[in-house]
Amino acid sequence: MGTSGSAMDVPRMEVIGITGIPEVRAGDRLGPMIVEAAAGQGTAIEAGDVVVVTQKIVSKAEGRLVSLQDVEPSAFAVQLSAESERNPRVVELVLRESRSIVRVDPARGVLIVETKHGFICANAGIDSSNVPGDEVVSLLPEDSDRSAREIRDELAVEVGVIVSDTFGRPWREGHVDFAIGVAGLDPFHDYRGSLDAQGKVLHVTRIALADELSAAAEVVMGKALGIPVAIVRGVEYRPSEGGSSTLLRDRSEDLFR
């Protein structure tokens, strides 16, 4: 330590991956599984932590896996998938989970939709990675705010819970994790009306804290590592009983659909 500072003064956030969570099956209660796995690696979940849980294990626990052989593709799904190598049964599921189609590029098999929840993403968040079997895909949770609340209730300590998923973005290559479900924390850090370091009022900035925490958690989780949960410690957030819906821009204010 230097002479002019103490460890207490240093702004610091820690992201701790939780390993050892077993394969999740329909009906499993994630809260106790997370507590047990955390304890197994010597990590206690503390009040004020934010627990970030990837969508995939939430979908598994909620029985949101679908066998493609049970899906009969419509004529429209067959047509949409004709030019690309996409499986028409997957396209059929994407359409069923969607409220509207935002963009489609049939040649490359890209389908950007607005899901029933209001998320705008590729393929309605349906994918087959980290799902057992070759012909099985996972759907998003029906209500990922409810999923987050249930996990939070099971954790029995005052934490925030985020359900995260990996989305692409317009204009930029690569994927990042976003928050699709939130419980116990305000998804924003709102600086509007506060003063900047120069003493001027900040007019515009409202930070999507829940999205930034999801991104931070993803770095530790990785994609191939079997780490579906991370704890973020040392974050200032405002407790809130609202969910994630305020993160979704209203169509009337959106310039890109």
Next chain:
Amino acid sequence: MGTSGSAMDVPRMEVIGITGIPEVRAGDRLGPMIVEAAAGQGTAIEAGDVVVVTQKIVSKAEGRLVSLQDVEPSAFAVQLSAESERNPRVVELVLRESRSIVRVDPARGVLIVETKHGFICANAGIDSSNVPGDEVVSLLPEDSDRSAREIRDELAVEVGVIVSDTFGRPWREGHVDFAIGVAGLDPFHDYRGSLDAQGKVLHVTRIALADELSAAAEVVMGKALGIPVAIVRGVEYRPSEGGSSTLLRDRSEDLFR
């Protein structure tokens, strides 16, 4: 610690804010300022760290502040700002810093552009927060990869450096930090071809690691706190001499412009 795990086994990332960096002026060398401020709070910069620096102090060090009184707005800038309360001199600067206009909403004064660098963002990244004076704004660095490289060279330890800025996103409310300059690390974590936890090949996923690290750093920096630098420790990344340009999607593959 529990009995079945050791601290070594726990995946962990730490984000440490660097306080005490003085007001940055044109010509300042940021590397030594960062090292000194870090030392002042007892933080050593270690090999393998990723140092995230906000655009604002980079722009200040590079003299990229502009007094609005020196800017003569063109007829087009006056026209674009007529419906909203936007300052036509700011709009003029936005146009000068842009390669093309992606969307404009004159009534609300929203101007989404592609900057000369290729970033797509509101107002070409020009803003007045955390800038001294009421009639002064900051422009983005001319070449933020070069800025990142220069800081990296000055740090004289094998780190990655990211220059970050705060952008909005389509479809979602709130802002998050993105990487606009990168030195010393591959901006992606590429899982394509690797195996997921089920042993299946991951086909699609390439994580925009530099964007996720920028987002993580922002949580610790805050906007009103005067913390313009954060160190991210415990990240696995691939050293690279390439910059950030691979983060920008080619127009021909972009469905949203």
